[in-house]
Amino acid sequence: MVRLSKIATDEKAEKIYDARLMKRFLRYTLPYKGLLFLSLSLLPAISLLALVQPYIIKVAVDNNMVPRVTEGMGLLVLFFTMAVVTEVLIRMFHYYVVQSLGQKVVYSIRKELFNHIQKLSLSYFEKTPVGSLLNRVTNDVESLSEMVSSGVVSLMGDIITIVGIAAVMIILNLKLALVSFSILPLLLVGTLLIRKGMRKVYREIRIKLAEISAFIQENVAGIKVIQLYLREKKNEENFQKINGAYFKATLRANFFDAFLFSFVEIAGAFAVALILWYGGMKEMEGAMTFGVLVAFIEYLNKIFVPIKDLSAKFSVIQAAMAAMERIFSLIDTEPDIKEPSAPLMMKEISGKIEFNNVSFSYGRGKVINNLSFCVDAGEKVALVGATGAGKSTIIKLLSRMYDVTEGNVLVDGMDIKKMSLGQLRKNVGMVPQDFFIFSGTIFDNISLGREEIDLNNVKVAAEKVMASRFIEKMPRRYYSEIKEKGVNLSMGQKQLLSLARVMAHDPKILVLDEATSSIDVATELYIQKGIRTLFEDRTSIIIAHRLSTIKDVDRIIVLHKGEIREEGRHNELLEKKGLYYRLYQLQYQDQESFNAA
Numbered sequence: 001m002v003r004l005s006k007i008a009t010d011e012k013a014e015k016i017y018d019a020r021l022m023k024r025f026l027r028y029t030l031p032y033k034g035l036l037f038l039s040l041s042l043l044p045a046i047s048l049l050a051l052v053q054p055y056i057i058k059v060a061v062d063n064n065m066v067p068r069v070t071e072g073m074g075l076l077v078l079f080f081t082m083a084v085v086t087e088v089l090i091r092m093f094h095y096y097v098v099q100s101l102g103q104k105v106v107y108s109i110r111k112e113l114f115n116h117i118q119k120l121s122l123s124y125f126e127k128t129p130v131g132s133l134l135n136r137v138t139n140d141v142e143s144l145s146e147m148v149s150s151g152v153v154s155l156m157g158d159i160i161t162i163v164g165i166a167a168v169m170i171i172l173n174l175k176l177a178l179v180s181f182s183i184l185p186l187l188l189v190g191t192l193l194i195r196k197g198m199r200k201v202y203r204e205i206r207i208k209l210a211e212i213s214a215f216i217q218e219n220v221a222g223i224k225v226i227q228l229y230l231r232e233k234k235n236e237e238n239f240q241k242i243n244g245a246y247f248k249a250t251l252r253a254n255f256f257d258a259f260l261f262s263f264v265e266i267a268g269a270f271a272v273a274l275i276l277w278y279g280g281m282k283e284m285e286g287a288m289t290f291g292v293l294v295a296f297i298e299y300l301n302k303i304f305v306p307i308k309d310l311s312a313k314f315s316v317i318q319a320a321m322a323a324m325e326r327i328f329s330l331i332d333t334e335p336d337i338k339e340p341s342a343p344l345m346m347k348e349i350s351g352k353i354e355f356n357n358v359s360f361s362y363g364r365g366k367v368i369n370n371l372s373f374c375v376d377a378g379e380k381v382a383l384v385g386a387t388g389a390g391k392s393t394i395i396k397l398l399s400r401m402y403d404v405t406e407g408n409v410l411v412d413g414m415d416i417k418k419m420s421l422g423q424l425r426k427n428v429g430m431v432p433q434d435f436f437i438f439s440g441t442i443f444d445n446i447s448l449g450r451e452e453i454d455l456n457n458v459k460v461a462a463e464k465v466m467a468s469r470f471i472e473k474m475p476r477r478y479y480s481e482i483k484e485k486g487v488n489l490s491m492g493q494k495q496l497l498s499l500a501r502v503m504a505h506d507p508k509i510l511v512l513d514e515a516t517s518s519i520d521v522a523t524e525l526y527i528q529k530g531i532r533t534l535f536e537d538r539t540s541i542i543i544a545h546r547l548s549t550i551k552d553v554d555r556i557i558v559l560h561k562g563e564i565r566e567e568g569r570h571n572e573l574l575e576k577k578g579l580y581y582r583l584y585q586l587q588y589q590d591q592e593s594f595n596a597a
């Protein structure tokens with residue numbers, strides 16, 4: 001079912017740092033360089049305020065508490081309070097600035113991603129699982145925002161704080177500083193090792209989470225089949241496997257978290273013990289003041305937090321690097337079908353279609369083989385042939401959902417590859433086999449947001465194809481809400497809706513791919529008239545397995561394995577007693593007798 005390996009390979013080996021990616025990413029922060037500058041310039045102020053606090057305590061201890069002097073104590077308390085309050089206020093402001101910077105950057109990246117995804121060609125979506133695209137736009141983008149807000153900027157803040165505290169400690173008392181720092185290598189190596197293990201676990205957690213969401217996504221989409229074929233039990237087992245792996249990975253991550261926390265606590269206590277032992281002795285020897293000792297313990301507490309977080313921030317940056325790589329590779333994916341560099345715009349299109357020696361392959365084996373035919377402007381042509389003969393493929397080539405492998409397709413004598421893609425698609429109106437209904441109102445679904453199409457156009461179109469009959473019965477008529485994928489409509493109603501859609505858009509070339517297959521015979525006969533008006537003044541290509549829609553077309557093209565086998569009017573082809581005749585015998589005879597009855 002779900003191609004889990006595909007999701008897993010999405011997670012490439014993570015690079016620690018990639019200057020090329022970072023440079024490209026930084027370009028997105030350029031429009032907000034004011035915010036970036038502000039957030040960076042606040043960092044030294046925050047560090048300075050944090051640094052000053054233990055020093056005030058030192059002065060209070062040495063100048064007031066030990067010699068029991070009350071004078072000046074009030075001022076020191078005031079300074080201390082002001083330092084703490086100002087630090088907290090600036091931090092708060094800084095947090096807001098950094099968060100908005102992160103959100104602004106990912107806002108524009110998300111926008112670019114979505115716009116880019118919309119431009120990609122059909123072939124891309126056919127080979128890319130939806131889940132992985134969703135991941136790009138949500139999780140990956142989010143990890144970029146995390147990098148801005150709690151990675152890069154605060155990493156710089158941490159480094160400033162660590163260097164500042166170390167400098168003050170050295171100035172206060174070099175020997176005591178060296179004694180306190182003696183614990184740092186142990187702390188650094190220890191946390192790095194623990195983090196290394198953590199990174200592996202967190203990576204596994206991410207992969208398992210992606211698998212869970214892909215699994216759920218596919219199973220919800222296919223829930224009907226699952227329930228009808230009683231696959232629930234089997235699915236439960238499969239899900240349990242992924243869920244179990246995820247569960248175990250999170251347990252391991254929790255263990256690492258607890259371990260890291262305790263390790264840092266113990267290392268911190270050890271450092272304080274060292275200071276108490278060494279500094280205490282020195283103080284008693286009179287080589288050092290009591291205030292310095294107190295200040296050192298305070299500074300140690302302050303330096304441990306950023307050191308502990310240092311490796312966590314590297315992980316955030318590392319994860320973001322991987323996300324950046326995936327995001328940029330998606331942005332760099334060029335659509336297969338591109339607008340020509342100098343698109344030719346035609347004044348008006350009359351709708352003549354030519355296929356010249358067209359061959360096409362989806363990758364392996366030719367699906368269309370050296371096919372040539374011509375449809376005159378205003379002509380109505382039907383394509384028939386067995387399942388898999390290549391009928392839908394032909395019309396995908398006509399609207400440039402795919403480009404031909406060999407030969408060319410012309411509209412009004414112009415190669416469609418040279419035409420503006422917009423003009424081509426505006427003029428080729430298609431009701432595909434797997435049409436799509438969006439959530440929104442009936443009106444939205446027919447007009448699809450095109451401005452020239454107002455309620456009146458929609459009503460006229462719906463009346464012509466007889467869709468108005470069911471629409472008028474709905475509670476809010478043209479403003480009735482349709483649920484996602486049109487679940488509150490029947491298959492036939494959805495088809496009528498997509499017929500009304502193409503009617504309202506009024507294209508010069510009309511393509512119906514099995515457009516009436518789900519409409520009951522009585523309604524179909526009823527809407528025949530409507531469909532006939534749909535054909536007026538335009539070139540039409542109709543693909544239908546049901547005879548009723550194609551019997552009176554100008555010409556029928558019979559396809560077999562991507563080649564034209566027969567061509568002619570209904571009666572001529574029947575007289576030939578060839579492939580069409582056989583198809584007719586197999587498919588339409590029953591229905592003919594039904595219609596006659």
Ligand SMILES: Nc1ncnc2c1ncn2[C@@H]1O[C@H](COP(=O)(O)OP(=O)(O)OP(=O)(O)O)[C@@H](O)[C@H]1O
Nearest residue numbers: 126362367385386387388389390391392393394433
């Ligand atoms: N996206 C795709 N990727 C790869 N192969 C495809 C794709 N779409 C269709 N094919 C293959 O191309 C061939 C022609 O498919 P096509 O959809 O054109 O048939 P059709 O004549 O429309 O059939 P039907 O009457 O069942 O709709 C089939 O063999 C099919 O397997």
Ligand SMILES: [Mg+2]
Nearest residue numbers: 391392393433
């Ligand atoms: Mg088809």
